[in-house]
Amino acid sequence: MRCASCHEPAGFLKSLCADCGRVFSLYDQHKGDLGLSQLLDVFIADGVPRGKIEAALASDLDGVGALQDRITADMANSLLAAMGLQRRHTPADVKRLRETGGAGASTSRPGNDVVPPRGHR
Ligand SMILES: [Zn+2]
Numbered sequence: 001m002r003c004a005s006c007h008e009p010a011g012f013l014k015s016l017c018a019d020c021g022r023v024f025s026l027y028d029q030h031k032g033d034l035g036l037s038q039l040l041d042v043f044i045a046d047g048v049p050r051g052k053i054e055a056a057l058a059s060d061l062d063g064v065g066a067l068q069d070r071i072t073a074d075m076a077n078s079l080l081a082a083m084g085l086q087r088r089h090t091p092a093d094v095k096r097l098r099e100t101g102g103a104g105a106s107t108s109r110p111g112n113d114v115v116p117p118r119g120h121r
Pocket of ligand 1: 003004005006007008016017018019020021052
């Protein structure tokens with residue numbers, strides 16, 4: 001059998017050679033957590049030859065899309081999911097809490113809010 005990714009001999013009844021198999025299993029371990037450049041570092045650190053990494057990234061084994069596109073989409077979905085989970089704590093909420101000092105219903109603004117920036121010329 002030939003490797004479905006890099007088209008080099010993969011071994012008897014194997015659809016992927018050892019190197020490409022490692023790329024896809026590392027991808028499965030980290031998908032949604034690491035972006036493309038970070039995953040590249042993982043592949044390289046694992047000792048996968050550069051040519052095999054490139055072949056695997058460009059390959060579309062099951063018609064879902066090239067691996068590199070899937071990595072990017074996984075990352076975007078992961079970020080969207082994270083943002084959805086944290087909608088109750090938007091950056092604006094955090095900023096408002098910090099500015100009011102956690103004083104709850106107080107409507108008075110901290111004194112330093114109206115002081116002009118120091119060092120103003
Ligand atoms: Zn291969």
